[in-house]
Amino acid sequence: MTKVTGHISAEEFLAQLRRYQKGSISRRQFLGVTGLGLATAVLSSAVPGFRPRKAHAALSGTVNFTTWPSYFAQENLDNFTKETGVKINVAVFGSNEEMLAKLQAGSTGWDVFVPTNYAISTYKELGLIEELDLKRLPNYDASTQEQRFTAEGVIDGKTYAVPKDWGTTGFVYNNKNITQNPTSWKEFFDLTQGPWTGRVMVHDYQLTTIGNALKYHGFSFNSNDEKELAEAEKLLIACKPHLFGINSDYKPSLISGDAWASVCWTGDATQLQRDMPEMKYVLAKEGGEIWSDFYAIPKGGQNVDAAYALIDYLLTPEINAKEVQAHGYPSTDSRTNKLVPKEMLENPILYPAAELLSPLEFGAAATLTNPLRAEIMARFKAA
Amino acid sequence: MQDYRHSRWITAALLAPAGVFFVFLLILPLVVVLVYSFGARAPAGGYEAAFTFDNYLNLPARGKAFFNTLTLAPLGTLLTAIAAFPVAYILALKTDPKWRVTLLVLIMAPFWTSQLLRYYAWIMLLGSKGIPSWLAYIGIADLRIINTPTAVLIGAVYGFLPLMVPPIYVSLEKLDKRLLEASADLGATPLRTFFQVTLPLALPGVATGSMLVFILLMGDYILPQYLGGGKVFFIGNALVDLFLQSRNWPYGAAVSVALVLIMFLTISLYMRFILSRTDKRRAALV
Numbered sequence: 001m002t003k004v005t006g007h008i009s010a011e012e013f014l015a016q017l018r019r020y021q022k023g024s025i026s027r028r029q030f031l032g033v034t035g036l037g038l039a040t041a042v043l044s045s046a047v048p049g050f051r052p053r054k055a056h057a058a059l060s061g062t063v064n065f066t067t068w069p070s071y072f073a074q075e076n077l078d079n080f081t082k083e084t085g086v087k088i089n090v091a092v093f094g095s096n097e098e099m100l101a102k103l104q105a106g107s108t109g110w111d112v113f114v115p116t117n118y119a120i121s122t123y124k125e126l127g128l129i130e131e132l133d134l135k136r137l138p139n140y141d142a143s144t145q146e147q148r149f150t151a152e153g154v155i156d157g158k159t160y161a162v163p164k165d166w167g168t169t170g171f172v173y174n175n176k177n178i179t180q181n182p183t184s185w186k187e188f189f190d191l192t193q194g195p196w197t198g199r200v201m202v203h204d205y206q207l208t209t210i211g212n213a214l215k216y217h218g219f220s221f222n223s224n225d226e227k228e229l230a231e232a233e234k235l236l237i238a239c240k241p242h243l244f245g246i247n248s249d250y251k252p253s254l255i256s257g258d259a260w261a262s263v264c265w266t267g268d269a270t271q272l273q274r275d276m277p278e279m280k281y282v283l284a285k286e287g288g289e290i291w292s293d294f295y296a297i298p299k300g301g302q303n304v305d306a307a308y309a310l311i312d313y314l315l316t317p318e319i320n321a322k323e324v325q326a327h328g329y330p331s332t333d334s335r336t337n338k339l340v341p342k343e344m345l346e347n348p349i350l351y352p353a354a355e356l357l358s359p360l361e362f363g364a365a366a367t368l369t370n371p372l373r374a375e376i377m378a379r380f381k382a383a
Numbered sequence: 384m385q386d387y388r389h390s391r392w393i394t395a396a397l398l399a400p401a402g403v404f405f406v407f408l409l410i411l412p413l414v415v416v417l418v419y420s421f422g423a424r425a426p427a428g429g430y431e432a433a434f435t436f437d438n439y440l441n442l443p444a445r446g447k448a449f450f451n452t453l454t455l456a457p458l459g460t461l462l463t464a465i466a467a468f469p470v471a472y473i474l475a476l477k478t479d480p481k482w483r484v485t486l487l488v489l490i491m492a493p494f495w496t497s498q499l500l501r502y503y504a505w506i507m508l509l510g511s512k513g514i515p516s517w518l519a520y521i522g523i524a525d526l527r528i529i530n531t532p533t534a535v536l537i538g539a540v541y542g543f544l545p546l547m548v549p550p551i552y553v554s555l556e557k558l559d560k561r562l563l564e565a566s567a568d569l570g571a572t573p574l575r576t577f578f579q580v581t582l583p584l585a586l587p588g589v590a591t592g593s594m595l596v597f598i599l600l601m602g603d604y605i606l607p608q609y610l611g612g613g614k615v616f617f618i619g620n621a622l623v624d625l626f627l628q629s630r631n632w633p634y635g636a637a638v639s640v641a642l643v644l645i646m647f648l649t650i651s652l653y654m655r656f657i658l659s660r661t662d663k664r665r666a667a668l669v
Binding site for chain 2: 095101383
């Protein structure tokens with residue numbers, strides 16, 4: 001209890017009360033900001049039966065939030081800090097492998113992080129994440145979530161991660177420079193070695209980069225077959241001299257015009273198209289990846305109370321709707337979808353046609369941890 | 384006798400902090416790296432106890448990274464030295480002493496900003512909307528610099544110049560100006576004086592500066608990552624990948640051991656070469 005709420009003016013109190021009534025802040029935030037929480041806590045702690053549960057204790061300190069680039073609404077994070085007094089320290093990563101490596105190496109200091117569906121079982125097996133206490137996430141409602149996206153957060157009936165949003169992995173191209181109208185991974189990698197030379201980027205992430213090279217040959221995105229992986233490696237190494245770069249943060253190069261095309265996730269395409277209508281997002285006809293991201297709490301977090309508070313805050317439908325509008329990935333929560341503008345719900349980047357969605361595959365746990373895939377990616381980069 | 388023992392204790396006490404530092408933060412970690420390099424990758428990544436030479440036998444798989452590092456690091460060092468020498472020369476011999484400190488501080492000024500930010504600035508400068516677009520006005524069209532070895536070399540010269548100038552400056556400043564007069568009096572042309580007197584006497588400074596820059600470049604991964612765009616791949620990048628992506632710690636340890644050995648070898652050879660040269664020159668001058 002380091003943050004002591006100072007005296008609050010009558011106007012400020014009424015303003016906060018109104019926000020609470022409108023539902024734009026939770027009861028806990030209302031109590032925290034007005035100081036009522038502290039007063040009640042002090043009073044009630046004198047009565048044994050009324051000792052506050054830990055989640056309701058006043059929050060303080062910093063919460064270390066590890067996520068992906070441009071994957072949150074800054075406004076939401078600022079408001080969380082304003083309402084709870086908890087500072088948020090954001091770190092962004094390029095791949096689930098990188099996150100896993102950091103957690104495996106130990107003591108990351110993270111409080112909340114954002115793993116993708118196929119990574120969760122590995123984190124659980126290695127004992128790197130906490131089981132979530134859903135009572136501490138009152139704004140999360142499992143029944144309003146789309147089940148196909150949420151299943152992997154629950155292992156043996158225990159919830160280890162709660163869904164954030166979902167998306168696809170396709171490619172984006174600038175149709176001012178590219179006139180071929182590509183629709184497949186075949187065209188993507190073939191044209192890379194021809195007219196697009198020096199202008200194409202792939203992710204610095206084995207799962208997507210190798211997965212899409214496998215799709216070029218018509219193999220499964222998740223293939224761990226040695227022969228099939230060898231063919232994917234051959235394709236990638238042939239493309240290497242023609243690539244502009246290997247980087248999961250590809251938006252800056254597409255915006256500057258240095259790169260014309262890149263392997264791309266849903267939200268980056270939404271964000272790019274907002275300012276540059278010439279950016280076209282393609283879900284390749286051979287298929288590719290569909291995925292969902294989750295919030296999880298790593299073992300050994302320093303500020304577990306604030307971690308729960310932040311996840312709960314971001315999953316509040318009103319707040320989550322603002323998240324969706326900022327990052328451009330569709331929510332898994334039907335309550336949130338009701339609050340998202342109609343044009344987003346009709347945007348084919350966020351909600352692709354059924355025939356494009358059906359060939360997509362969810363990544364598998366073994367695809368992430370396969371040592372051969374890791375080594376192929378490393379060889380491709382070192383080639 | 385008493386005094387002698389006393390002073391030995393003082394020496395030991397004075398050396399203790401550095402000694403503890405070296406043992407715990409250099410020797411022991413190196414032993415760990417060495418032990419790991421004979422181990423195996425755990426199924427989900429990390430380290431598993433084993434005794435195998437596989438990691439060392441697999442080193443050729445990073446041959447290109449070793450090659451890139453061993454060509455671009457010396458080249459970058461050489462270019463930095465060539466760029467730094469005239470600056471140091473003018474500062475030490477042609478500048479009014481009252482301006483020297485100010486100018487030296489200005490050379491160091493880039494260090495006041497984070498290296499990462501400065502590389503980001505270079506990404507813009509070397510990207511198609513930067514320098515290449517200006518060059519297009521004078522007829523050099525479609526020049527691509529960013530994410531090429533050239534970009535990495537430009538970044539190396541820019542980033543490490545402030546480390547190269549001061550050592551060269553110091554050795555030139557100490558230079559006895561009477562030697563230059565003597566050389567001129569004996570009929571040497573300015574060019575000959577430069578190559579036979581000034582340059583050899585500045586060599587220790589050049590050697591020190593080059594060592595500083597070379598060692599940093601050999602282990603660098605941020606510069607090739609940012610200005611090479613993941614396409615110009617150094618050993619440093621291979622190590623980052625092995626530890627922070629593919630989680631193959633034993634192989635990473637083997638690559639580290641190889642890098643340390645290569646550094647040790649190149650640096651000792653280089654130092655011997657420089658020392659023998661400077662000694663000879665000095666003997667010739669005396």
